[in-house]
Structures are given as structure tokens and as C-alpha cells.
Amino acid sequence: MITTFYNGISGVKSHQFGLDSWSNNVANVNTYGYKSSVPRFETIFERQMDTISFNAPTASDIGHGVTVASNDIDMTAGSYVDANDSEYNMAVQGDGWFVVGTKSAITTEGQNNSYNGIYFTRDGSFARDESGYIVTSGGEYLYGVDLGKVSNGEYKTSYNNLTIEESEKKDIETLTSTDFNTLKPLQIPDNVYYKPNITTEVKTSINLNSTANINMIDKIYKDVNGDFDVEKFKKTDFNALYNIDKQKLPLQEGDTVNIKLQTTYIHDEDYAEGDAITYIDEAIQKLAGDAINPSIKVNGSEQTFSTAEDIYDYLTTNDITGDIEFTLENEYIYSISGEKGFKSVGEFMNLINSTTALSCEIDECRIAFKNSSDDTMKIQFGSSNYSFLESLGLKDFEYINIPKEEPLVTSKIASSGYSTYVEIFDENGGKNVVKTDYSLRQNTNNTDKPEMWDLVTSVYSKDDTEYKTPLSDSIKSVVTFNDGKASIDKPIELTYINNNTQKVSFDPVGVNSNSFTSNNKYEIS
Secondary structure, three states, rough: HHHHHHHHHHHHHHHHHHHHHHHHHHOOOOOOOOOOEEEEEOOOEEEEOOOOOOOOOOEEEEEEEEEEEEEEEEOOOOOOOHHHEEEEEOOOOOOOOEEEOOOOEEEEEEEEEEEOOOOOOOOOOOOOOOEEEEEEEOEEEEEEOOOOOOOEEEEEEOOOOHHHHHHHHHHHHHHOOHHHHOEEEEOOOOOEEEEOOOEEEEEEEEEEHHHHHHHEEHHHOOOOOOOOOOOOHHHOEHHEEEOOOOOEOOOOOOEEEEEEEEEEEEEEEOOOOOOHHHHHHHHHHHOOOEEEEEEEEHHHHHHHEOOOHHHEEEEEEEEOOEEEEEEEEEEEEOOOOOOEOOOOOHHHHHHHHHHHHOOOEEOOOOOEEEEEOEEEEEEEEEEOOHHHHHHHHOOOOOOOOOOOOOOEEOOOEEEEEEEEEEEEEOOOOEEEEEEEEEEEEEOOOOOOEEEEEEEEEEEEEEEOOOOOOEOOOOEEEEEEEEOOOOOOOOOOEEEEEEEEEEEEEEEEOOOOOOOOOOOOOEEEE
């Protein structure tokens, strides 16, 4: 009877303790950093009845009630509140506590350490007092490890002779190996200045899409001063170009371009002996290649010959007086491959200049065909791919007059290009900009040829918003895509002068050189 009475009392007392614990949790529902308690219970050690055999097949134990086993702290992470109330608010993620206490809570005397007034809390609502110490709302000081990175109000992200990565590793080693006795109240100066890190290396990520960002060539192919770089444009393949309507020039491997020149030479004076021979000889020499459909008019009477040499023979064996006019035609065939082949704009221009009586030049954003002689000249274009001539604004299979000093020009030409701007810092914290211009040199056009981009990289002052005066030499390089992998032909090392001489390396393919998509969108990263 008495055992029954005491068992009931133990249950009432134990569950009262549980109610006390749970009510305390409810009371602290709005307390920052509070960790709830979990009361746990256990049975009181049982005894065996003497009147029952120890070896009996049935249980013979009699219990003595229940008691409190523990009141555990639940370390489950709570919800994090907005830290905007104070710039010093903090939170512990995972296991751990903030160490707080009085200003001299940890003291060392000889080999003995004294801990008076040390507390642990999860409440991260801190503030800075008038002396710069980080304190709780109750005035206790926040204890921590001084890494020695703030000196005379200047914050250093790295240690002397160590990189940022090496300094971060050293910080972790210091924090994990610090003796508790070395903790001290954390103090922040009134003004902390962030010591700048000199930028020594730049790696970029850019998506190069040869079918996008189309602009006129004078906006794409630029020199270091931002002016149209004609020589750079001449290195560009025709398959990397677009017309004025931003449509790709449809010139394919194996296509041909035909040019016929009809040149009329006129001499309106009587010839002294030998003059006609000299004049006609010089005229014929002006024409490269084999002339076709040669004709001659002497005093208005026209005769047709088989070759230019037949005209020469006729004029040298007859006594010619009066006006003389003769016309010769020459045909030139150029292809994307093979003999007299070309790929780039410059190669095409060189063929025109070396094999015809024309002068081929770049006129703003167009290709110009000039008649620099005193003779009457007509030109006729033909191609195995008519749409190529049409896209350049050239008439197919019609003779077009080329007056002296009035060139025949194509429509304006465009291409794909990009520019990137990356801020860098000098030793004084001054900002400068690494500017890189990307221009398409060679497109794949679904062939086995790699896509190629020309790069021009320079350093400019951040105040030079028009990028007219570089602080460094301009480094020219080429990025090539082979089997989806980007590679650069040489490293880019920039030396620039802004008060002091600084150096920075630029790597446009340093982050990830393997990323590309099938529609010619290449990522340099």
C-alpha cells in the first residue's frame, strides 16, 4: 500500500518538472538564440520480491516509480531573423556558441587560469559600444581571436608575402588551433580602411556567338585608339562577314567569283613612225592574262581580231594615221580554293591588284574597285553563287562603268564582335579597366575549319570612358575553338603604368575551356 502511494507521488513530481520545462520553452518563444529544453524521464531502479523464486518463469520485479533523467538542450537550428537591425548582428550555423563575459572574465596568473563571468549564448544580436567593443544587449563582451589583420585602422586581407588563398588557410589554422585561454574581447576601431589587393590575374567568362551582335566592320575591327583597323579586317575570312542587312555572306567552299574587264584605249593623234608600236605595246602590257574579243577602230572603222597580238601585228605592219581606239576584254576567275584561290578579304584584294588593271581598296565599310588609269573601263561580275554578289550589292552579268577616280563599291559589310571590361585595382586601390575587343576572323560554316576570334587587350584608366589612351601596350592574340575546346595562341601579360608600374595577366580561357553549343555559340570562360 505504501509503495503504491510513493509511486504515484514520483509520477506527479516528475511530470511537474516536465511541465515546468515546457512552460519555460513557451515563455521564451521570442527570445533570440534561445534553445529549448527537452525533459527526459527514467524508471527508478526496481527490486525483486523475496517470496518469488529467482528462477520463476514469470516476472517478479516491482517498480518504485519514475524520476527525472535529464533536461536536454535541443540544438536544432531555429529560424534566422533579418540582420538589418544592426550591422553587428551575427548567427551561429550548426553547433557552437558565442563566448561572452565581463571584460576581464579570462585571466592568467602563472600556470593558473581564472574564468569568472564567462557565459555561452546563441543570441547573436550584438552592438558596438563607445569604446569599439562588441557587446550583448546586457553589456557582456564578445570574446574571440584577434588575427592581427587590423592595424592602425587598416584592414589587410592577406599577410605579407602570402596570397589571399594562403592567408585564408592560415586564418583557418589559427582559429582551429587557438587555446581558449587566449580569447579576448573583440574591439573594432572607429574607422577601418580596407587595404586594396593588387589585381595580378584576371580570368573571364564570355559567350561568343558568331551569329549575334552584328555591327558594321568599322565598329568591330578597331585598333587600340578605337579607329577602324583596315589591316585587321583584311585578315578576316569572307565566311565571317555579313551584308548591310546583317545576313551572312553566302560564299561557300568551292564557289568561284568571275571578273571581266573591258578596257578601251584611245589615241587621237597621228602617229610618227614607231609611236603606234610603242603605244599599243604599252597598252597591251597593262592587261594581265589573256585578252578576249579584241577589237579596233581606226578613224571610226571597226575591225575584230582573235587576239591582242593580232592587233599589235596589224598596227605595226600598216601605216596608221588619225584616231585609233581599241578595246580588249580580260576574264579572271577566282575561287575559294585551288589556283588563284582566296579565303580572306586581303587575299581577294591582293589577287585583284596583282592580276588586273584595277586597284582594289577598302572604302569605309566597303570594298572599292578603282580605275586609276586614263582609259575607259567597264567591269562585269559573275559567280557560281549569284546570291553572294547580290548580297554585296553587285550586279551579276552586266557591265558596269568605272569612271576614273569614281570607284565601284560594294554595299557596307558587317561582322560579329564583342567587348569586355574588367575592373582591376592597383596598389593604392585605384581602379583601372582591362578592355578586350573580340572580332570574328573565321567561321566554321559547318566545315572542319575551326572558329577563330581576334583579341586586342589593353589596360585603361577608369576615367578614360572613351578608351582612347591605353596605360599599357595592346596585346593581340587569337582564340581558336577545336573540338569544342578553346585555346589561345599566347599568354597575355599586361604591364601598365599608373603612378607605379603594375603587371596583370589576362586569361580569357582560364575558367572553363570546354563549353560550347552546336549553334556556334562558344563560351570562353
